[in-house]
Amino acid sequence: MSPFFVDPDISIAKTIDTDVYTSVKVFDQCREKIFATSWQFIGNDSLVKEPGEVYPFTLLPDYLDEPLLLTRDKTDELNLLSNVCTHRGNILAEKACKQANLRCRYHGRLFNLDGKFASMPEFKGVQHFPSKDDDLSKLNLFKWSQWLFTSANPIYDPGLFFRDMIERVAWMPLDDFKFYPELSRTFQVKANWALYCENYLEGFHIPFVHAGLNAVIDFGEYATELYFPYSSLQLGLSKTKKDCFDLPTNSPDYGKNVAAYYFWVFPNMMFNFYPWGLSVNIVEPISVGECRVRFLSYVWNESKLDKGAGSGLDKVEQEDEEIVENVQRGVRSRFYKHGRYSVTREQGTHHFHRILTEFINK
Ligand code: FES
Numbered sequence: 001m002s003p004f005f006v007d008p009d010i011s012i013a014k015t016i017d018t019d020v021y022t023s024v025k026v027f028d029q030c031r032e033k034i035f036a037t038s039w040q041f042i043g044n045d046s047l048v049k050e051p052g053e054v055y056p057f058t059l060l061p062d063y064l065d066e067p068l069l070l071t072r073d074k075t076d077e078l079n080l081l082s083n084v085c086t087h088r089g090n091i092l093a094e095k096a097c098k099q100a101n102l103r104c105r106y107h108g109r110l111f112n113l114d115g116k117f118a119s120m121p122e123f124k125g126v127q128h129f130p131s132k133d134d135d136l137s138k139l140n141l142f143k144w145s146q147w148l149f150t151s152a153n154p155i156y157d158p159g160l161f162f163r164d165m166i167e168r169v170a171w172m173p174l175d176d177f178k179f180y181p182e183l184s185r186t187f188q189v190k191a192n193w194a195l196y197c198e199n200y201l202e203g204f205h206i207p208f209v210h211a212g213l214n215a216v217i218d219f220g221e222y223a224t225e226l227y228f229p230y231s232s233l234q235l236g237l238s239k240t241k242k243d244c245f246d247l248p249t250n251s252p253d254y255g256k257n258v259a260a261y262y263f264w265v266f267p268n269m270m271f272n273f274y275p276w277g278l279s280v281n282i283v284e285p286i287s288v289g290e291c292r293v294r295f296l297s298y299v300w301n302e303s304k305l306d307k308g309a310g311s312g313l314d315k316v317e318q319e320d321e322e323i324v325e326n327v328q329r330g331v332r333s334r335f336y337k338h339g340r341y342s343v344t345r346e347q348g349t350h351h352f353h354r355i356l357t358e359f360i361n362k
């Protein structure tokens with residue numbers, strides 16, 4: 001397979017090769033090259049509120065499929081550990097609970113909540129034991145306000161992905177945003193994960209696909225800002241002040257009618273800030289032609305729910321889903337290989353394709 005190439009000059013570039021969306025081989029390569037090395041969303045730190053609480057979960061089920069365990073140890077430190085016993089590989093914790101330590105129920109190996117090996121029955125006479133290898137593997141945690149992220153193979157600094165977004169919304173009371181499970185949803189989409197992301201990364205389709213949203217957003221003023229290297233922002237401006245952010249003077253956007261901030265963080269995370277709060281969208285690959293999209297709602301101002309650009313999100317999602325499922329069928333065609341980009345409207349998609357080539361060609 002020849003390396004992927006997307007010209008840095010958008011005015012002469014062709015869109016990325018369709019193998020990205022259709023080849024099982026490329027899908028498999030993306031697992032380690034993109035998803036293991038980037039930072040992935042875990043959830044909020046209240047998953048383990050008190051010392052002794054443990055929370056097992058799978059990082060990107062069906063894709064990375066990594067069994068992990070979040071713990072809060074007795075010193076109140078958060079730890080992210082492998083949930084796999086270092087003896088013969090049993091899964092250690094099966095459900096969230098509160099306990100003083102972790103005991104494997106297969107042969108009784110005991111670990112502290114920080115992952116350190118504590119004891120093991122019937123191991124007298126075993127040489128060079130215990131060693132560091134008998135501790136549970138510990139993963140890096142990146143914390144932004146209440147949200148936790150990890151990387152299975154952290155070769156990139158999280159600042160490269162999050163820094164610009166964090167600075168832009170630093171004035172918001174993020175610690176007070178409250179998770180609303182009842183407003184959260186999961187969608188199954190019959191399209192490659194990258195198609196879902198690149199659709200999100202251009203506002204070009206809004207007037208064509210989202211009539212409702214188009215009535216709120218000023219398409220002429222819709223702006224894409226490319227953060228380098230691994231994130232971007234689409235700023236949804238409105239014609240009037242109605243249902244917009246009440247921006248403080250220390251916001252870099254003070255004076256503008258901002259209806260929504262659409263931040264994207266490579267490869268698969270969207271952070272949509274509305275005057276009511278935040279909708280986090282996580283795109284999880286399932287197979288080459290299928291992904292799962294989780295919408296998680298964090299509310300800041302309940303009285304602004306269902307107003308402006310942040311209303312009718314289920315409808316907007318359905319419209320997106322339908323179009324990307326059509327595109328998935330289209331990119332399989334023997335007659336389609338590449339398209340071209342709009343210089344004024346598809347900078348975000350071009351930027352994404354450039355990053356994809358960088359990671360896949362490594
Ligand atoms: S697998 Fe855990 S003690 Fe044997």
Ligand SMILES: [Fe+2]
Pocket residue numbers: 199200205206209210316320
């Ligand atoms: Fe859309």
